[in-house]
Amino acid sequence: xxxxxxxxxxxxxxxxxxxxxxxxxxxxxxxxxxxxxxxxxxxxxxxxxxxxxxxxxxxxxxxxxxxxxxxxxxxxxxxxxxxxxxxxxxxxxxxxxxxxxxxxxxxxxxxxxxxxxxxxxxxxxxxxxxxxxxxxxxxxxxxxxxxxxxxxxxxxxxxxxxxxxxxxxxxxxxxxxxxxxxxxxxxxxxxxxxxxxxxxxxxxxxxxxxxxxxxxxxxxxxxxxxxxxxxxxxxxxxxxxxxxxxxxxxxxxxxxxxxxxxxxxxxxxxxxxxxxxxxxxxxxxxxxxxxxxxxxxxxxxxxxxxxxxxxxxxxxxxxxxxxxxxxxxxxxxxx
Amino acid sequence: xxxxxxxxxxxxxxxxxxxxxxxxxxxxxxxxxxxxxxxxxxxxxxxxxxxxxxxxxxxxxxxxxxxxxxxxxxxxxxxxxxxxxxxxxxxxxxxxxxxxxxxxxxxxxxxxxxxxxxxxxxxxxxxxxxxxxxxxxxxxxxxxxxxxxxxxxxxxxxxxxxxxxxxxxxxxxxxxxxxxxxxxxxxxxxxxxxxxxxxxxxxxxxxxxxxxxxxxxxxxxxxxxxxxxxxxxxxxxxxxxxxxxxxxxxxxxxxxxxxxxxxxxxxxxxxxxxxxxxxxxxxxxxxxxxxxxxxxxxxxxxxxxxxxxxxxxxxxxxxxxxxxxxxxxxxxxxxxxxxxxxxxxxxxxxxxxxx
Numbered sequence: 001x002x003x004x005x006x007x008x009x010x011x012x013x014x015x016x017x018x019x020x021x022x023x024x025x026x027x028x029x030x031x032x033x034x035x036x037x038x039x040x041x042x043x044x045x046x047x048x049x050x051x052x053x054x055x056x057x058x059x060x061x062x063x064x065x066x067x068x069x070x071x072x073x074x075x076x077x078x079x080x081x082x083x084x085x086x087x088x089x090x091x092x093x094x095x096x097x098x099x100x101x102x103x104x105x106x107x108x109x110x111x112x113x114x115x116x117x118x119x120x121x122x123x124x125x126x127x128x129x130x131x132x133x134x135x136x137x138x139x140x141x142x143x144x145x146x147x148x149x150x151x152x153x154x155x156x157x158x159x160x161x162x163x164x165x166x167x168x169x170x171x172x173x174x175x176x177x178x179x180x181x182x183x184x185x186x187x188x189x190x191x192x193x194x195x196x197x198x199x200x201x202x203x204x205x206x207x208x209x210x211x212x213x214x215x216x217x218x219x220x221x222x223x224x225x226x227x228x229x230x231x232x233x234x235x236x237x238x239x240x241x242x243x244x245x246x247x248x249x250x251x252x253x254x255x256x257x258x259x260x261x262x263x264x265x266x267x268x269x270x271x272x273x274x275x276x277x278x279x280x281x282x283x284x285x286x287x288x289x290x291x292x293x294x295x296x297x298x299x300x301x302x303x304x305x306x307x308x309x310x311x312x313x314x315x316x317x318x319x320x321x322x323x324x325x326x327x328x329x330x331x332x333x334x335x
Numbered sequence: 336x337x338x339x340x341x342x343x344x345x346x347x348x349x350x351x352x353x354x355x356x357x358x359x360x361x362x363x364x365x366x367x368x369x370x371x372x373x374x375x376x377x378x379x380x381x382x383x384x385x386x387x388x389x390x391x392x393x394x395x396x397x398x399x400x401x402x403x404x405x406x407x408x409x410x411x412x413x414x415x416x417x418x419x420x421x422x423x424x425x426x427x428x429x430x431x432x433x434x435x436x437x438x439x440x441x442x443x444x445x446x447x448x449x450x451x452x453x454x455x456x457x458x459x460x461x462x463x464x465x466x467x468x469x470x471x472x473x474x475x476x477x478x479x480x481x482x483x484x485x486x487x488x489x490x491x492x493x494x495x496x497x498x499x500x501x502x503x504x505x506x507x508x509x510x511x512x513x514x515x516x517x518x519x520x521x522x523x524x525x526x527x528x529x530x531x532x533x534x535x536x537x538x539x540x541x542x543x544x545x546x547x548x549x550x551x552x553x554x555x556x557x558x559x560x561x562x563x564x565x566x567x568x569x570x571x572x573x574x575x576x577x578x579x580x581x582x583x584x585x586x587x588x589x590x591x592x593x594x595x596x597x598x599x600x601x602x603x604x605x606x607x608x609x610x611x612x613x614x615x616x617x618x619x620x621x622x623x624x625x626x627x628x629x630x631x632x633x634x635x636x637x638x639x640x641x642x643x644x645x646x647x648x649x650x651x652x653x654x655x656x657x658x659x660x661x662x663x664x665x666x667x668x669x670x671x672x673x674x675x676x677x678x679x680x681x682x683x684x685x686x687x688x689x690x
């Protein structure tokens with residue numbers, strides 16, 4: 001941190017100023033001129049919260065993608081299909097058993113198992129052939145998308161959160177001041193906050209796993225030089241299998257989350273595939289903190305874009321990607 | 336048709352002392368004559384929908400084949416560039432949306448459309464050559480998605496969700512170029528022009544340098560070649576092919592909308608190029624015909640087998656998977672394998688296509 005500040009004093013100053021302005025905008029009661037300038041504070045806070053929680057969802061999808069890419073150098077363009085499949089499975093399980101929480105392990109296990117099959121029968125057969133792997137995963141995503149359309153039809157499914165999570169939660173943030181002097185507090189859907197906290201917990205867990213355990217050490221060594229790792233006797237194929245299963249399972253879990261946030265429907269697979277592509281391009285391939293930063297940026301850009309410049313929200317995300325590519329092709333956190 | 340085309344893959348090396356007319360391989364004569372007399376045999380529907388569409392798709396995929404096969408860069412943005420060409424012709428030329436279309440004559444609108452498509456393609460190329468291999472696929476996929484969403488949201492220039500309809504080709508020489516036979520010859524001409532240009536460029540200094548860049552960029556830059564410039568120029572040329580294809584595609588359906596250049600369309604172009612084969616410019620056309628025939632007849636075939644006609648994507652996806660799994664070089668690769676095994680000497684287990 002101090003190292004960064006010493007090397008890039010101007011950037012640090014800009015970041016500090018932006019953060020200070022943001023904190024002031026979040027906590028202060030907005031004066032009149034600001035409300036006239038950009039609208040009510042409630043809209044702003046909602047966009048901020050939606051962006052952050054959407055970023056959490058994007059992080060869940062993209063972290064599996066970037067982990068798989070970082071270790072095995074294969075681009076799994078069927079990742080969006082895994083996400084959507086997780087959503088459908090979560091929906092079925094939640095409907096059948098009535099327990100929302102059961103949907104998560106079910107989606108994780110089923111989609112993770114599918115990931116193991118993919119790694120065993122597809123990726124291991126064509127190790128090192130990037131282009132072929134990419135093409136095969138495109139083929140798989142076409143087939144899986146059509147199979148899911150066959151099985152579940154084109155309807156929208158919503159995974160209902162249990163009653164103890166539904167409904168709004170009062171936060172400590174002030175949105176406005178009534179004429180009588182009372183403060184109005186922001187209400188925000190509880191389930192989104194809980195899920196976001198869970199995403200943060202998963203992210204921290206992944207970071208700890210990667211940086212503080214033996215398995216994580218193996219994975220990091222594999223990212224740096226997998227030939228050398230296998231030469232010193234580590235069972236690299238097993239590590240690959242585990243990472244792929246975990247990454248795929250995370251995509252499945254993200255599907256359940258997405259089904260609770262929004263809905264499960266055909267076409268969501270490409271949407272989330274694209275989102276995770278943009279996230280990892282912005283954040284840097286193969287970097288978990290990069291995925292977190294990228295997911296947050298893209299989620300915020302999408303939500304603020306759709307509030308303050310509705311027509312071109314998607315283009316804003318794209319502009320971020322172009323900007324990163326033009327000035328830092330390896331991504332913000334890439335090496 | 337697709338059965339005849341592969342014969343063209345036997346492109347003999349040009350004769351040393353013969354005249355250029357004699358050095359054209361016999362397969363070219365056969366295919367050329369068959370293609371020229373097809374309108375006398377085939378029905379209007381087949382001419383317009385299968386041949387016309389196949390030539391157009393082949394032309395767009397040809398650009399991808401050029402980039403992928405000779406440049407080693409697989410770009411998924413070809414369809415967006417084609418869409419850009421189509422949109423520009425609808426905007427500068429006449430269309431039913433008179434509030435936006437400028438209605439300029441074709442000799443102004445078409446060059447402008449092609450130039451804008453090429454500029455667009457060059458920009459995409461300039462962005463994506465900063466990355467390599469699989470990154471290129473991802474970035475071009477993201478670009479084509481952005482183009483799709485942008486055209487869908489923008490009503491001022493691109494007329495949003497509904498796009499443009501009534502985009503018709505000019506009545507040049509008093510011919511209705513959208514009638515099936517003239518349209519067939521029009522698309523045939525541009526497909527052939529694209530095919531031979533790519534074939535020519537692949538043997539010209541630029542094409543050879545590009546293939547060198549594909550095989551070993553570091554060595555090429557050590558030899559003094561500007562690697563980035565070659566790659567970007569390849570994108571520009573592929574954009575020209577896509578632009579022509581996009582304009583023809585717009586004329587064929589008389590409309591253009593965001594869906595024309597959607598994500599699935601972008602992937603379809605990749606599927607076409609890969610199914611046909613990325614090693615020779617005839618590949619995309621073979622792939623395009625297979626795709627066009629499947630797209631039009633698969634529904635009936637699926638219903639006949641007892642499945643719902645909606646499973647067309649499944650069929651295409653499975654076919655694509657099978658081809659990528661067993662023959663990374665597409666149908667052309669299968670053809671070469673077959674020939675190699677036919678020519679193999681059963682006693683020594685040697686031979687094949689090695690001279």
